[in-house]
Amino acid sequence: MTQNETLVYHLLCQADRPLSAYNILDALRDKGIRAPLQVYRALAKLAERGAVHRIESVNGFVACQLHDCGGSEVSIFMLCTQCERADEFTDASIDKKLQALGDDRKFQAAHKVIEITGLCADCRSV
């Protein structure tokens, strides 16, 4: 891992919610990161390896919470609109069914996104 990737990755590991590229930029300014591109480049590399995931629904990024996701299976995210937590899961049977749905249509899947937005257990009960 290069310098910038390490900085970005460690920050994401400590975060308790998805961070935007600009959140990251701001947090790492005093560590020598000065431009958006430095962040986006690090994120691209990290995502490529499955060390971080992009959360499409919030334009944010999280560190992989599962086995540094070599990424055979789809990640399923539950996103709380209240506390902003992003919890990652996998589910072999959903993955299989989704793959089958694509295969049926001769669709060659390269990347899958599954995100559920709503209220987490904690926020629900408040």
Next chain:
Amino acid sequence: MTQNETLVYHLLCQADRPLSAYNILDALRDKGIRAPLQVYRALAKLAERGAVHRIESVNGFVACQLHDCGGSEVSIFMLCTQCERADEFTDASIDKKLQALGDDRKFQAAHKVIEITGLCADCRSV
């Protein structure tokens, strides 16, 4: 449907790929749409009713291809990176499993996103 919503909706119905808000703005300038907000407002209302869907992976919008999606079931999109087509499907069993996954965690789902990016059958065989 209001004037602006009608304009936006009809444009999306004719499109063969997801359109960005600014694509829509440009296409409807001569129909009197002049500002991004006019488009975003129309899209918000249309999406609320299930008449259009936002495609998170491409920051674009499509008209619902299925029964003007009263929206009981999740929409599953297959997005071709080559021709940019966005085909919509539903699958009761995937929906159910995903719902169950949330329920198990006491997660109150408000919205679900499932998107598969890759190559469609046509583009694959070229």
Next chain:
DNA sequence: ATCGATAATGTTATAATATAACATATGCGC
């Protein structure tokens, strides 16, 4: 050790996407 290729960095500028804040108009029940 140094040349040269490859990957990583840094920097400025700008593109693309989305919303805030405020002013005006329009339809509709009373």
Next chain:
DNA sequence: GCGCATATGTTATATTATAACATTATCGAT
């Protein structure tokens, strides 16, 4: 007609993402 809710319009600005180009490490082959 009055008052309220909803729809519109407009300007400005925030947020997210990339292009283009210059510079610097890194490291193996000679």
